Amino acid sequence: MGHDLPQPRAVLGGLPAYKPGKPPTPVAGLTAYKISSNENPYAPLPSVLDAVRCAAERMNRYPDMGNTALREALSTYLGVPAEWIACGTGSVAVLGQIVDAMCDAGDEVIYAWRSFEAYPIVVALAGAFSVQVPLTKEHRHDLPAMAAAVTDSTKVILVCTPNNPTGTIVTDTELRTFLGRVPPHVLVVIDEAYLEFGTDPAAPDALALLHEHPNVVVLRTFSKAYGLAGLRVGYAVAHPEIAEALRMTATPFGVNLLAQEAAVASLAARDELEVRVKDLVAERDRVEAGLAEQGWVLPPSQANFVWFPLGEDTPAFAAACEEQALTVRPYAVDGVRATIGEPEASDRLLDIAAAWRAARH
Template sequence: MLVPMPSEPSGQTPPASSLPGPSLPTPLPAIAALPAYVPGARGDAAVPPIKLSSNESPDGPLPSVTAALADAGGLIHRYPDMAASELTARIAAHIGREPAHVVAGAGSVAVLAHLLQAYAGEGDEVLFAWRSFEAYPILTRIAGATPVTVPLTADARHDVEAMAAAVTDRTRVAMLCSPNNPTGPALTTAEFEAFMAAVPTRVLVILDEAYLEYVTDPDVVDGPAALDRHPNLVLLRTFSKAYGLASLRVGYAVGPEALIAPVRACVTPFSVSGPAQSAAIASLEAGDELVERAHTVVAERERVLAALRADGWSIPDSQGNFVWLAVGEDTGALVAHLGGQQPSILVRPFAGEGVRVTVGSPRENDALLAALARWQGRTG
């Protein structure tokens, strides 16, 4: 039955709060309670900052990638290849697997979401170290599962023994971040194999290798080789970091066909755009140039680490394109200090824990080192 609105004197409008109306839709409680993902600060476009907050490549796209994007721009009125077939085949060849072992998506975060959609839900547990990549608990909750976190060791590494002990009958997925974002250490083969030996094969293990291209430690686990030993393992990788395609959103997972097929069923159709597919293919074809760029970043990382340690900073080993400053309760003050430089230096804070700083260009890194030296002088 429709109830007419009460009449109002001509020319008068009742206050909004007095108007009757239906209640609004409400989200599921688990979604309403989600913490917000905090991206790296962007700063004021009018006064460009030194942006070391998002683990981006300090270099622009390669000329061959720019050319591929220009060519793809003439086809944006067409839908892309829904399955990213050519890109998937190129990735498979790059890693030495079959195309059926690869699934691509709109960034590794999206692919991880699809993995959790396929393998975890209400009543299940998803295990990971903490602190680690902040999307892990958010995506776990969105999937309907319960996050189970295990603290890092004192030297900011995965505590694989404690993680294995935390596996229960409800554990469906375990996520390993190597190198660990935001602290930097990568899993050694010994650590990884100890964990895999202790975890039932019914548990899907995801090895997140977003920063793989910056790894130089020969003891770090070799993901593709590990696939041959472990039927419950999936690798997660991205084109956003070393390949410099952060804005285009391309990531992928690699694993046994039986594990990948359900993930492919969850991928949003056409989620990897045509230009993104073209740029990723061009990037794979420019492998030597990209390796050279990664080596340049690694050299800067080692220079920054050495300079900071010489200045008294205690910093965990980093195998990514970033360093971790565990300043605890001084996090806010350090961020404010760096933000007050000219130009301002943007970093990624984790309140009460520390600051992650991306390795930038030599000029940017010099500015960072000078600002941190001033901080040390002020607080020492």
């Protein structure tokens, strides 16, 4: 492209591409399963679908820019004032709002690596600088190293728990110690996209930490446990001045009419949704037990996926799955993430994993 033409920002040239889960590859005689995007395998609840259908009749009108009904419903559910809540088009968009609200060009954002692959993208787009702190050999956040990485330029720290893609958590005790070491002017984002799948009693009580620390933000989504991935709605809970800043950096009218109605209806139907979450957790436990029996040593998952730390074997294992019409999510030469979905997909994953190990041992 000649320099007499419009030039996009140079930062885009070095931006890592966000890789969505590939669609399943058809293989003759096999049902294809996509377990690469951490989607909820269940169809929408009838009550949620009804709310969306009703809302669709008004889609010639703008949605409520203030997300009033949704913030009120979340306020009741979470036991925090509505002014503490900011919404966006999925938690990834709210993450972008946080970085846009807090960072000037050259400011630093600390996060573990490997973690959610959108982190380096939203940081770079804001003109900020990523400080990636390697996970421990147990595939967990190294919170002492992250605290030690804080400089005068640090504005935000991202803590993903359960961590995507490794499924590991930080404990409440670890996070409390960490918050005691982080300067109070540095914003700490506790990214809990997979919170509902966790059963470990040692996991953090993020809302309690939020009440105790004005520099904490809790980030959550309706995409995973609530099964609204296709509608894009997430939210942050923060102290009022931070929440207000996040509403200022949001795309106006971003959370659409259908998404707002579906999220409110989902909160009302959470007893039904909890049954589904429990079923997915039981399926995850079954898959983990089956893999352990085969001899795999995987990090214990508190999310709706399992992590195979395969290193250089990552592309080959993903290809072996692809040949059996099972689409998993490979991460370069770090490992493969496999979503817990339909039991049939889990059975096929277990079969492929068993054959893989048998061929190598």
